[in-house]
Amino acid sequence: MSSDDAAQLWKLNQRLLTVVMNSCADTFDELGLETKEFFVLDEVDTCQYPAALAAKLMIPKASVTMYLRSLVAKGLVRREIDDQDLRRHRLATTDRGREVRQRALDALAAEFAIIMGRLDQRDRDELRRLLHALLDPS
Amino acid sequence: MSSDDAAQLWKLNQRLLTVVMNSCADTFDELGLETKEFFVLDEVDTCQYPAALAAKLMIPKASVTMYLRSLVAKGLVRREIDDQDLRRHRLATTDRGREVRQRALDALAAEFAIIMGRLDQRDRDELRRLLHALLDPS
DNA sequence: TCGTGTTTGTTCAGTATCGAACTAACATGG
DNA sequence: CCATGTTAGTTCGATACTGAACAAACACGA
Numbered sequence: 001m002s003s004d005d006a007a008q009l010w011k012l013n014q015r016l017l018t019v020v021m022n023s024c025a026d027t028f029d030e031l032g033l034e035t036k037e038f039f040v041l042d043e044v045d046t047c048q049y050p051a052a053l054a055a056k057l058m059i060p061k062a063s064v065t066m067y068l069r070s071l072v073a074k075g076l077v078r079r080e081i082d083d084q085d086l087r088r089h090r091l092a093t094t095d096r097g098r099e100v101r102q103r104a105l106d107a108l109a110a111e112f113a114i115i116m117g118r119l120d121q122r123d124r125d126e127l128r129r130l131l132h133a134l135l136d137p138s
Numbered sequence: 139m140s141s142d143d144a145a146q147l148w149k150l151n152q153r154l155l156t157v158v159m160n161s162c163a164d165t166f167d168e169l170g171l172e173t174k175e176f177f178v179l180d181e182v183d184t185c186q187y188p189a190a191l192a193a194k195l196m197i198p199k200a201s202v203t204m205y206l207r208s209l210v211a212k213g214l215v216r217r218e219i220d221d222q223d224l225r226r227h228r229l230a231t232t233d234r235g236r237e238v239r240q241r242a243l244d245a246l247a248a249e250f251a252i253i254m255g256r257l258d259q260r261d262r263d264e265l266r267r268l269l270h271a272l273l274d275p276s
Numbered sequence: 277t278c279g280t281g282t283t284t285g286t287t288c289a290g291t292a293t294c295g296a297a298c299t300a301a302c303a304t305g306g
Numbered sequence: 307c308c309a310t311g312t313t314a315g316t317t318c319g320a321t322a323c324t325g326a327a328c329a330a331a332c333a334c335g336a
Contacts, residue, residue, distance in 0.1 A: 004243060004247070005247070005262070005266075006246075006247035006248075006250045006251045006254055007243040007244075007246045007247040007250065008266065009250065009254065009262065009265065009266055009269070010155065010158065010246055010247070010250045011180070012266065012269040012270065012273060013151065013155060013269065014155055015273055016151075016269060016272060016273060017148065017151060017152055017155065018196055019196070019273065020148060022196060036322095036323095042149070049284085049285095050284075050285060051283075051284060051285075058156055058157075058160060059323095059324090060323080060324050060325075061284085061285070061286085061324090062285090062286080062287085062288095062323075062324050062325075062326095063322095063323065063324065064285085065285065065286060065287085066322085066323075066324095068285095085283095085284080085331075085332070086284095086330080086331055086332085087283070087284040087285070087330065087331045087332070088283095088284060088285085088331095089284085089285070105142060105145040106145075108144070108145045108148055109142070109143075109144035109145045109148070112144045112145070112147070112148055113144060115272055116144075116272070118271060118272055119268065119271060119272065123268055123271065126264060126268065127265070127268045127269075127272075128147070130257065130261055130264065130265045130268070131147055131150075131151065132147075133256055133257060133261070134154070134253060134254070134256055134257065134265075135147070135150040135151060135154060174292095174293095187314080187315095188314075188315060188316095189313080189314055189315075197293095197294090198293080198294050198295075199294090199314085199315070199316085200293075200294050200295075200296095200315090200316080200317085200318095201292090201293060201294065202315085203315065203316060203317085204292080204293075204294095206315095223301075223302070223313095223314080224300080224301055224302085224314095225300065225301045225302070225313070225314040225315070226301090226313095226314060226315085227314080227315070277336100278335105278336085279334105279335095279336090280333100280334095280335095280336105281332105281333085281334095282331100282332080282333075282334105283330100283331085283332075283333100284329100284330080284331075284332095285328105285329095285330090285331105286327105286328080286329085286330105287326105287327085287328075287329100288324105288325105288326090288327085288328100289324100289325100289326095289327105290323105290324095290325090290326105291322100291323080291324085291325100292321100292322080292323070292324095293320105293321080293322070293323085294318105294319105294320095294321085294322095295318105295319100295320090295321100296317105296318090296319095296320105297316105297317085297318085297319105298315105298316080298317075298318095299314100299315090299316085299317100300313100300314085300315090300316105301312105301313085301314080301315105302311105302312080302313075302314095303310100303311085303312075303313095304309100304310085304311085304312100305308105305309090305310090305311105306307100306308090306309090306310105
């Protein structure tokens with residue numbers, strides 16, 4: 001594989017993600033969710049703590065502080081005291097937070113499906129197979 | 139494909155691209171290139187004009203103005219008068235611009251190739267075909 | 277118990293980004 | 307030729323982001 005070849009694939013892939021994300025913008029707006037906030041909300045339950053979120057999402061700690069402040073203000077996430085380590089803020093999504101997250105994920109999946117609709121069934125299966133081959137750490 | 143499955147695929151893909159991009163950060167630094175600037179530099183020759191760049195990259199016109207200003211200041215891109223339409227700035231990479239772009243693409247490809255290595259040549263070609271079909275609905 | 281070194285999350289200040297308004301240059305219809 | 311509408315690129319003001327410094331809490335060997 002030539003160098004330009006790999007880079008081109010990278011760019012196409014990047015473009016695909018951007019297109020899908022842009023398509024979700026309206027739904028996210030209705031949910032009152034900023035794009036960046038969504039990524040944080042989505043990982044709150046699996047990461048539990050701000051530091052872990054920053055590491056997982058590869059964004060600065062200062063940014064996590066901001067997104068969390070907004071999510072808490074919106075009532076989508078709540079902070080709890082961690083009795084084991086008073087420095088840490090244990091995080092958890094609220095009921096409403098879970099609902100919003102699910103709606104956002106559905107929107108993302110729906111838009112992805114629309115784009116995928118440009119392919120016929122055979123090609124969709126093929127693309128999914130290739131992406132899985134790339135992404136699954138198997 | 140279930141809704142969550144599609145979203146999961148999307149998120150994995152997003153993560154993959156971020157990791158690759160982060161891996162390139164040092165090289166880009168050495169080249170004196172900001173990440174966002176790179177995307178602009180990379181498309182200058184194919185898009186020719188700022189408006190086309192904004193559309194292709196899906197970023198605001200105002201941002202394109204800024205990135206171009208920086209690229210021009212660094213001597214990587216130059217603006218020319220378009221005799222056909224005096225509103226437009228025809229853009230072109232300089233010799234140094236082409237060199238820097240190639241180095242950046244090489245870095246990107248090198249990192250991405252590690253992942254792409256999971257596919258054989260036939261599958262990579264297939265993947266590119268499918269991504270093109272998705273993104274260039276001709 | 278200290279002293280020293282980490283880690284956690286926040287704050288602050290400087291930079292980056294971008295929506296909206298703007299100017300200049302075309303295009304089209306009359 | 308003019309009126310009207312559209313498009314190209316820039317500027318400006320307001321917001322978003324983040325590196326660096328910070329305070330608090332932990333860890334652990336001496």
